[in-house]
Amino acid sequence: MVMSFFRRPDESGIEHIEAQVQRMVNDARHTFDLALNAITGGSVETVADEVRRTDRRINVTEMEIRRELVVHFAVHGGADATEMLVFMNMIKDLERIGDYNKNIFDLAEEGVSFAGADDLERILVFRDETSSRIAEMGEILTVQDGERARAFIARGDEIRHEFDRLISELVHSTEPAVTAVPRALLYRFLKRVTAHCLNVVSSVVMPVDRLDYFDEAADTQA
Amino acid sequence: MNTAVGAPGERRGMSTPVRAVLVVALLYLFLTGVELLGGGFKNLGNDLVDGLFEGVSNPIGGLCVGLLATVLVQSSSVSTSVIVGLVASGVVGIDEAVPMVMGANLGTTVTNTLASLGHLRREQEFRRAFAAATIHDFFNILAVALFLPIELATGYLSRTAGWITGQVIGSSGSSFRSPLKAAVKMPAGWVEGWMVDLGARGNVKGTMMIVVGLALIFLALTFITWNMRLLVASRVEAAINRTLGAGSGVVAMLLGAVVTIAVQSSSITTSVLVPLAASGLLTLENIYPVTLGANVGTTVTALLASLATGSPAAVTVAIVHTLFNVSGIVVFYPVQRFRRVPLRLATGLAEMAASRRSAAIVYAVGMFVVLPLTGVLILR
Numbered sequence: 001m002v003m004s005f006f007r008r009p010d011e012s013g014i015e016h017i018e019a020q021v022q023r024m025v026n027d028a029r030h031t032f033d034l035a036l037n038a039i040t041g042g043s044v045e046t047v048a049d050e051v052r053r054t055d056r057r058i059n060v061t062e063m064e065i066r067r068e069l070v071v072h073f074a075v076h077g078g079a080d081a082t083e084m085l086v087f088m089n090m091i092k093d094l095e096r097i098g099d100y101n102k103n104i105f106d107l108a109e110e111g112v113s114f115a116g117a118d119d120l121e122r123i124l125v126f127r128d129e130t131s132s133r134i135a136e137m138g139e140i141l142t143v144q145d146g147e148r149a150r151a152f153i154a155r156g157d158e159i160r161h162e163f164d165r166l167i168s169e170l171v172h173s174t175e176p177a178v179t180a181v182p183r184a185l186l187y188r189f190l191k192r193v194t195a196h197c198l199n200v201v202s203s204v205v206m207p208v209d210r211l212d213y214f215d216e217a218a219d220t221q222a
Numbered sequence: 223m224n225t226a227v228g229a230p231g232e233r234r235g236m237s238t239p240v241r242a243v244l245v246v247a248l249l250y251l252f253l254t255g256v257e258l259l260g261g262g263f264k265n266l267g268n269d270l271v272d273g274l275f276e277g278v279s280n281p282i283g284g285l286c287v288g289l290l291a292t293v294l295v296q297s298s299s300v301s302t303s304v305i306v307g308l309v310a311s312g313v314v315g316i317d318e319a320v321p322m323v324m325g326a327n328l329g330t331t332v333t334n335t336l337a338s339l340g341h342l343r344r345e346q347e348f349r350r351a352f353a354a355a356t357i358h359d360f361f362n363i364l365a366v367a368l369f370l371p372i373e374l375a376t377g378y379l380s381r382t383a384g385w386i387t388g389q390v391i392g393s394s395g396s397s398f399r400s401p402l403k404a405a406v407k408m409p410a411g412w413v414e415g416w417m418v419d420l421g422a423r424g425n426v427k428g429t430m431m432i433v434v435g436l437a438l439i440f441l442a443l444t445f446i447t448w449n450m451r452l453l454v455a456s457r458v459e460a461a462i463n464r465t466l467g468a469g470s471g472v473v474a475m476l477l478g479a480v481v482t483i484a485v486q487s488s489s490i491t492t493s494v495l496v497p498l499a500a501s502g503l504l505t506l507e508n509i510y511p512v513t514l515g516a517n518v519g520t521t522v523t524a525l526l527a528s529l530a531t532g533s534p535a536a537v538t539v540a541i542v543h544t545l546f547n548v549s550g551i552v553v554f555y556p557v558q559r560f561r562r563v564p565l566r567l568a569t570g571l572a573e574m575a576a577s578r579r580s581a582a583i584v585y586a587v588g589m590f591v592v593l594p595l596t597g598v599l600i601l602r
Contacts (some may be wrong), residue, residue: 012456012459013456013459013460013463016460016463067463067503068463070497070498070501070503071459071462071463071498071503072459073497074462074494074495074496074497074498075455075458075459075462075494076455076459
């Protein structure tokens with residue numbers, strides 16, 4: 001362990017943290033896919049352990065990254081302060097995505113299944129697009145492409161408004177609770193996953209003080 | 223997540239090999255400074271030298287001088303290198319230098335104590351940070367309390383160090399053939415020559431050489447530390463990440479020594495630990511061995527300086543510095559009962575300081591300014 005000090009590290013501290021963040025993104029997508037498959041007719045029992053194990057890994061990675069950020073700050077001082085604050089923000093959003101995925105899976109464990117439902121097709125479209133967007137979020141973070149980030153945020157806003165509209169419809173519908181409540185919860189969870197993805201990607205184009213407030217340009221300006 | 227930022231060392235626009243060459247050049251300047259310092263004192267008149275170092279003939283006075291000097295320059299590497307230079311020039315004897323070295327060891331802990339005050343506003347954080355900082359103080363205080371009387375009564379440190387010097391250098395005379403001394407003699411001779419050209423003689427020439435020597439030692443070590451910190455920052459970060467909570471005491475101790483030798487400053491190593499302790503990532507038990515390793519690692523600078531003096535007495539004093547810290551580790555680390563003493567003292571003081579913040583300020587000012595200053599003024 002001491003001798004390894006004399007070997008040049010394979011990656012800098014920040015590069016290692018970036019790799020850890022990508023691991024969180026991959027795990028978040030994995031739990032999302034498992035949860036959405038479970039709630040749309042896939043197996044629930046066989047993936048339950050995998051969902052919980054992956055969610056725990058997301059939480060553990062978040063804690064590891066926090067530790068590494070403190071070490072980085074202690075060793076390098078405040079030169080990377082902004083970047084470190086962005087990471088702190090970002091990993092909280094990724095951890096929340098993991099939580100919402102677990103919430104969706106909890107619905108499946110409660111017996112909710114949209115298999116054979118009239119709106120299954122729409123839910124599958126949301127599933128595929130959100131899963132792809134989680135993967136795209138990871139790519140945007142890696143390449144730091146501002147144009148892609150802005151397009152991602154714009155499309156995310158549209159999706160969020162679509163979920164708001166669907167939830168509002170369900171709130172005012174005369175459908176029985178057993179139909180309306182699971183859908184309202186699912187759309188709410190999907191909306192939050194989408195919003196947290198936007199928060200993460202906003203770090204590519206937004207100054208640190210305006211992270212998470214990309215959609216409130218006018219009323220949050222000083 | 224801006225990958226273009228890279229490691230801070232890469233941002234300063236200097237490649238690693240160039241920075242390494244710069245460090246070697248700075249090391250050469252540092253050794254030249256030690257040579258000039260020693261030469262300067264040799265040029266001073268006996269009356270002046272006796273007057274200057276009157277106070278250090280008292281061991282407690284010497285201890286206070288070493289402590290205060292280190293607090294002022296915030297580096298035991300600088301102060302112990304100066305002490306080594308003084309011994310090499312013959313103006314300070316080994317017996318007088320040993321308490322000064324112990325004082326320097328104590329004084330170097332002021333930096334991380336000051337660093338811990340940065341957490342003053344958050345009670346829990348501050349409690350952990352202050353304990354992490356003062357564990358270094360208490361180890362050094364206990365080591366001095368134990369080994370200064372032993373040294374005064376038996377000469378344990380100086381005799382053992384003298385024996386080691388004899389074994390390593392193979393000389394017990396007033397000088398030994400040192401390639402390092404030969405290497406720095408030329409530039410030191412140039413500086414001395416310029417001073418003669420300027421018309422400086424006797425005490426004036428000696429004083430000018432001392433000033434230039436001190437400036438070279440201080441500046442060279444400052445820039446060595448600064449550059450080495452940039453060079454090894456990523457390694458230190460990776461090493462801490464690997465060792466966090468996983469390393470055994472010995473591994474942590476070796477890591478503390480290696481990092482300190484690399485950055486040539488125990489203050490850097492121990493100050494890095496303070497925010498890690500404050501945030502709760504490292505416990506006091508994790509930090510203690512790293513601190514002990516840093517204490518030993520920092521003695522390498524004076525050892526290096528002593529080898530450039532060509533003086534066995536100077537080498538002996540540098541070895542005393544190492545031996546003092548190693549002996550302290552032998553007493554206050556392996557046996558659980560003794561290991562707990564500095565841990566409990568640091569925890570107790572931190573508890574007190576956390577509940578009454580002014581106690582921390584009183585401790586820092588009292589320990590590092592009032593006490594040594596009083597000692598110097600009374601015992602000179």
